[in-house]
Amino acid sequence: xxxxxxxAYRLFMEKGYEHTSIQDIIDxxxxxxxxxxxxxxxxxxxxxxxxxxxxxSESNQMLAEIRDRTDLNGREKLKAIFKESIxxxxxxxxxxxxxxxxxxxxxxxxxxxxxxxxxxxxxxLPIIQQGIxxxxxxxxxxxxxxxxxxxxxxxxxxxxxxxxxxxxTYRKFMVFSQMLEGFGLDxxxxxxxxxxxxxxxxxxxxxx
Amino acid sequence: xxxxxxxAYRLFMEKGYEHTSIQDIIDxxxxxxxxxxxxxxxxxxxxxxxxxxxxxSESNQMLAEIRDRTDLNGREKLKAIFKESIxxxxxxxxxxxxxxxxxxxxxxxxxxxxxxxxxxxxxxLPIIQQGIxxxxxxxxxxxxxxxxxxxxxxxxxxxxxxxxxxxxTYRKFMVFSQMLEGFGLDxxxxxxxxxxxxxxxxxxxxxx
Numbered sequence: 001x002x003x004x005x006x007x008a009y010r011l012f013m014e015k016g017y018e019h020t021s022i023q024d025i026i027d028x029x030x031x032x033x034x035x036x037x038x039x040x041x042x043x044x045x046x047x048x049x050x051x052x053x054x055x056x057s058e059s060n061q062m063l064a065e066i067r068d069r070t071d072l073n074g075r076e077k078l079k080a081i082f083k084e085s086i087x088x089x090x091x092x093x094x095x096x097x098x099x100x101x102x103x104x105x106x107x108x109x110x111x112x113x114x115x116x117x118x119x120x121x122x123x124x125l126p127i128i129q130q131g132i133x134x135x136x137x138x139x140x141x142x143x144x145x146x147x148x149x150x151x152x153x154x155x156x157x158x159x160x161x162x163x164x165x166x167x168x169t170y171r172k173f174m175v176f177s178q179m180l181e182g183f184g185l186d187x188x189x190x191x192x193x194x195x196x197x198x199x200x201x202x203x204x205x206x207x208x
Numbered sequence: 209x210x211x212x213x214x215x216a217y218r219l220f221m222e223k224g225y226e227h228t229s230i231q232d233i234i235d236x237x238x239x240x241x242x243x244x245x246x247x248x249x250x251x252x253x254x255x256x257x258x259x260x261x262x263x264x265s266e267s268n269q270m271l272a273e274i275r276d277r278t279d280l281n282g283r284e285k286l287k288a289i290f291k292e293s294i295x296x297x298x299x300x301x302x303x304x305x306x307x308x309x310x311x312x313x314x315x316x317x318x319x320x321x322x323x324x325x326x327x328x329x330x331x332x333l334p335i336i337q338q339g340i341x342x343x344x345x346x347x348x349x350x351x352x353x354x355x356x357x358x359x360x361x362x363x364x365x366x367x368x369x370x371x372x373x374x375x376x377t378y379r380k381f382m383v384f385s386q387m388l389e390g391f392g393l394d395x396x397x398x399x400x401x402x403x404x405x406x407x408x409x410x411x412x413x414x415x416x
Contacts, residue, residue, distance in 0.1 A: 018226040105313035116370060144383040148364065156359050162324060168352070175352040182390025
């Protein structure tokens with residue numbers, strides 16, 4: 001099942017979702033039969049959903065843990081999320097594989113909808129609501145702020161979606177943090193900026 | 209040529225780009241030959257690019273006119289753009305046709321890249337630079353602010369991409385305006401809010 005997903009992910013990225021057939025996936029599974037795939041998945045669309053879920057599950061796990069901590073206020077939780085997100089070791093791998101969504105807008109679309117429909121209400125929203133209560137975040141529209149933050153962070157600042165130089169990524173992050181200041185939030189520190197530059201340069205090298 | 213584009217646009221939206229063949233487009237053109245299409249376009253990808261260009265050309269024309277006005281400062285130009293964008297009569301049509309990008313992530317991707325690669329540097333950036341000079345906009349990163357504003361406005365706040373109720377759209381706009389306040393910008397007024405609600409309800413009705 002995990003092998004099916006990792007093969008499917010690689011093929012979707014290399015050939016594009018629309019140009020990958022279930023037969024292509026089987027051909028790369030070394031002897032697994034069509035029946036075995038259909039035992040797990042009804043359709044190619046089902047495989048896409050499972051691939052998306054896998055891409056987001058580790059991140060959602062981390063968001064849940066920080067959300068449930070009792071030693072931090074709202075602002076501190078948001079800051080912890082930013083730090084965790086860019087410090088997870090898996091990020092190095094993701095950036096080294098250097099997949100691009102250019103060939104695969106369908107997977108991108110699926111990820112963005114997952115961000116808006118699932119991650120925003122379940123993980124970021126309770127943190128923002130806590131921040132409003134404890135006075136560390138200012139807004140009358142917590143649901144929409146949760147969406148905005150995740151969309152900007154996961155889409156615009158994602159070098160797999162919008163190719164950015166190290167310098168551009170740094171500048172995007174500074175604008176993102178200025179945007180957050182409009183909501184009373186100050187989440188950026190030196191550690192975060194340093195790590196961000198490191199990740200972007202790993203990604204750039206892998207594409208050369 | 210215009211007929212080819214409008215037929216292609218409709219088919220891309222209804223069937224999805226990947227599931228629309230050049231033959232499908234010809235079949236809906238009433239007697240035009242394959243040769244006639246290939247006289248204008250080398251490939252289906254070429255047709256997609258032309259459809260995207262047509263979708264953005266009117267908007268870009270408006271952006272150019274406001275950018276080149278000499279009677280407004282940077283902040284006033286941004287406000288004029290928001291007003292124009294939501295007041296153009298064509299918007300009613302677009303919303304009434306109620307296309308959805310759900311079936312057509314490739315066209316969406318193409319539009320977003322056009323926004324970032326073309327509209328941001330050519331139209332919004334000069335206005336933001338003017339605003340920095342005249343003191344009406346505060347940022348050290350005008351290129352990135354131009355991208356952020358267009359991405360949020362054209363993607364997140366676009367009911368064709370993210371289905372929103374009237375109330376949600378209103379709330380998104382309020383968060384968008386709070387985000388802009390972080391950059392010293394105050395562009396929202398009663399007219400803008402009223403028009404926004406009107407457009408969203410037209411869109412919702414058309415989907416019932």
